[in-house]
Amino acid sequence: MKINFNRREPVYVQVVRHFKQQIAMNMLEPGQEIPSRRELAGELKINPNTVQRAYKEMEEQGLIYTERNLPSKITRNEQVLQVVREELIMDAVDQFVTTVQSVQVPLDEIVTIIKEKYEQTNADKGEEDHD
Amino acid sequence: MKINFNRREPVYVQVVRHFKQQIAMNMLEPGQEIPSRRELAGELKINPNTVQRAYKEMEEQGLIYTERNLPSKITRNEQVLQVVREELIMDAVDQFVTTVQSVQVPLDEIVTIIKEKYEQTNADKGEEDHD
DNA sequence: TTTAGTGTATTAATCACATAATACACCGAT
DNA sequence: ATCGGTGTATTATGTGATTAATACACTAAA
Numbered sequence: 001m002k003i004n005f006n007r008r009e010p011v012y013v014q015v016v017r018h019f020k021q022q023i024a025m026n027m028l029e030p031g032q033e034i035p036s037r038r039e040l041a042g043e044l045k046i047n048p049n050t051v052q053r054a055y056k057e058m059e060e061q062g063l064i065y066t067e068r069n070l071p072s073k074i075t076r077n078e079q080v081l082q083v084v085r086e087e088l089i090m091d092a093v094d095q096f097v098t099t100v101q102s103v104q105v106p107l108d109e110i111v112t113i114i115k116e117k118y119e120q121t122n123a124d125k126g127e128e129d130h131d
Numbered sequence: 132m133k134i135n136f137n138r139r140e141p142v143y144v145q146v147v148r149h150f151k152q153q154i155a156m157n158m159l160e161p162g163q164e165i166p167s168r169r170e171l172a173g174e175l176k177i178n179p180n181t182v183q184r185a186y187k188e189m190e191e192q193g194l195i196y197t198e199r200n201l202p203s204k205i206t207r208n209e210q211v212l213q214v215v216r217e218e219l220i221m222d223a224v225d226q227f228v229t230t231v232q233s234v235q236v237p238l239d240e241i242v243t244i245i246k247e248k249y250e251q252t253n254a255d256k257g258e259e260d261h262d
Numbered sequence: 263t264t265t266a267g268t269g270t271a272t273t274a275a276t277c278a279c280a281t282a283a284t285a286c287a288c289c290g291a292t
Numbered sequence: 293a294t295c296g297g298t299g300t301a302t303t304a305t306g307t308g309a310t311t312a313a314t315a316c317a318c319t320a321a322a
Contacts, residue, residue: 007308010279024234036298047281052300069288069298085234089244092230097248099223103155103216107249111242113220117228118238141310167268178312183270200268200318 001035001043011046015054019063023074024085030076034064039071132166132174142177146185150194154205155216161207165195170202 003018005011022028034040037055041048055072058064062080064072075081100110134149136142153159165171168186172179186203189195193211195203206212231241 012279021233037300038298049282050280053280056300066299069290069300071298088230088234089236092227093244093248096223096227097245097252099219101249101252102152103219105220107246110224110245110249113224114228114241114245115238117224118232118241121228121232143310168270169267178310180313181311184310186269197269199320200270201320202268 001040003044011050012053012057015040015044015051016057019054019058020084020088023063023081024088028074030074030078030081032074033071034074036071132171134175142181143184143188146171146175146182147188150185150189151215151219154194154212155219159205161205161209161212163205164202165205167202 003014005014019028019034028034035043037048037051041051044051055064059066059072062075062077063084065075066072134145136145150159150165159165166174168182169179172182175182186195190197190203193206193208194215196206197203
């Protein structure tokens, strides 16, 4: 577990987003146990209370659940998991479309730019995988 | 002049972005005078220093220039203006592509979603313009 | 010269966030 | 029963960014 923190956003927000991305990538399965507050705080070199803040938000959103005093787990509610994925996408789309519309770029140009960027960065990722 | 502020980002950042968007939309012409610090602060109901902070950033980026103690004006450097437009687009693309790639959405789906959203919101804008 | 509106600079206050230090309840394992 | 690790809650403190308050310098115009 490793997160590249930026200093613009609150740390707990970035932690939440990281978990959402992990979920959307299917790197975290339903029911899977996640690190305890103290453990993750140790890994990320942040305060346990900051992790608690992040986990609390995730719990309020139904992303994780906690039984007794055991480490929390990823929700088994498939719909919630699906929504996480969809929201990530739709939020990105919303913001993106808002921006490009304000600049009045033709849709064709946009698609072209995205395709280039998409394939370019995908190629980069592919090279990293060479062994 | 009106800006819908969110409370997540610093106000001065949002002011800068607003001007960049205005520039990208060609709503502000090269050499055009912009409101004085105090005037804009009055309009937006924010502190003059906050506007100053925003203007200072814009001046450092070459977006505006100030002669003596007269209200600042939009730069006449066409290249700078072009860069503003391009950066707005590329930043949006970068963030967007990063997100959708992390969620591993096929490119085709992305394009479809964007087209829908783009046309949908364009339709909305058109309806607002009816008089 | 005076005035009113500029930009600019300095300092103070505010605020959100992160951290820190504790404390408590709970429960499985020993 | 004890111990160690959980989650949870409370309070205090520190800190950096942001915003606010104020003062200053300048200049066009009256």
